[in-house]
Amino acid sequence: MEPIRAAIVGTGNIARIHADSLRGLGDGVRLVGAVDVDVDRLSAFCDRYDVPARHPDLTSLLEKEQPDLVHICTPPGTHHDLALACLEAGSNVLVEKPPALSLAEFDNLIEAERKHGAALATVFQHRFGTGAIRLRAMLDSGVLGRPLLAICHTTWFRNQAYFDVEWRGRWDTEGGGPTMGHGIHQMDLLCAILGDWTEVSAVARQQARRMDTEDLSMAHVSFAGGAAASVVNSMLSIREESYLRFDFERATVELTHLYGYGDDDWRITPAPEFADEVMGAWHSGASGVRSAHRAQFAEVLRSLRTGTPAPVTSTESRRTMQLVAGVYASAFTRSAVRPDELSTDSPFYRKMEGNGPRW
Missing domain, CATH: 3.40.50.720 (NAD(P)-binding Rossmann-like Domain)
Incomplete structure (x- = not known):
């Protein structure tokens, strides 16, 4: 070929x-x-x-x-x-x-x-590490039970000089702060595992950096499958970490990394009565691939050869983008926001900051 x-x-x-x-x-x-x-x-x-x-x-x-x-x-x-x-x-x-x-x-x-x-x-490469692939397969098979609770924290650090670059920290050139430009990777993986979200309540703040956008956001997100998630996006955290935790009926699954993960960055804690089934599925699942660009690129190239949709598709990306918009809309209107409220009539459809942030 x-x-x-x-x-x-x-x-x-x-x-x-x-x-x-x-x-x-x-x-x-x-x-x-x-x-x-x-x-x-x-x-x-x-x-x-x-x-x-x-x-x-x-x-x-x-x-x-x-x-x-x-x-x-x-x-x-x-x-x-x-x-x-x-x-x-x-x-x-x-x-x-x-x-x-x-x-x-x-x-x-x-x-x-x-x-x-x-x-x-x-490019949402965190979907393509084998840890995430294994987790999604186990959830689909039912071995983990229902998802109940999730934590999605992107606590990173960038000093003021980072945001003094002309196009950074501006709504018109970057579209937002850490919610849009940094935590979006972990938020995308959260959605890839838990599916459609149904409501978000959030706050966003200018806590320490001088820029137009937020440097910190915190949100509570409800999902159609019944799970509730805590989402934090920060550029102020000196000990940097990317942390996701999924509490299912039969196990807790955790991922701790920074800018990319391997299989060793995952930890699973099964409920005692389901330990054999859960750990058996975990150890027999996909392994050996880090969440790097190369892993996603390989799948994109395969899709082009086979004529199948290239991952991550526009439909999947839009769900993540809509959650980002929902965080901003909730923070700046100081009210809970549903996906259907982010229609073409919403100011947050046209701009992530809507009619302007209320700090």
Whole structure:
């Protein structure tokens, strides 16, 4: 089979992770071109990864290279327009989080995806580590019983200098603070395990950093399957940690990591009367794959070859984006919010901050 022709837009730090991950997937994919407005950065990137075609803009890349898949690795405020141009040209898109700055922008991309027959996927790599795959399979099989309680905490640290970068900490260029730009990874994994959410009550604060967005949010989330979750997103926590806990009827499952996990980062505590069944299923499940970009990219490439939806699909990504919007809507209206209240009539559909935050 001919290798899938991939291209990268934006050649900064995250693009190097994308390029290294693609290189690790062998001859089934070929990096044919790259785009960056910074000529020196583009040149250094293409030299390092043996990229044959260098383009100053996306239009040139799409016209001359006609890539099968475009990786968008630029700051969040550019994601919508770049992804839209790719979809309109018939190229599939894999975009870093967040895929857009609002539900309105994201729905525009979904419409373009349907109209032009190209696929839109978001980089949510934590779904693809074997620990998460194993947990989802055990939940689906019924061996864990009903989900009852969950904890989803992204307690990270970024100093003021981090937010002094021009596009960070701004609603118009980043779409939000840690809820949108950092905790979204853990929140996506939470939704991947527990499914649709039904209500959120939240607070958001400007606790310590000087910026337009929040630096801290806390939320209570109810799920259709009956579980309740505590969600915390912080940029103020000196001892950094990403922590998820799922309490089921028959076991507690915990994940402690920072920016990515392996099998050893999971811990399962079964109820004594179900220990043999639960631990048997746990040890016989999928294993050996970390929650890195490469794991998701492998599945995206497989989907393109087989003609199946590329993970994480726009439908799944939208559920996570809607939860982010729900956190902001609840925090700024100081009321509980349901998904159906985030319709096109809501100011939080057009902008994550709605009509403006009430700090």
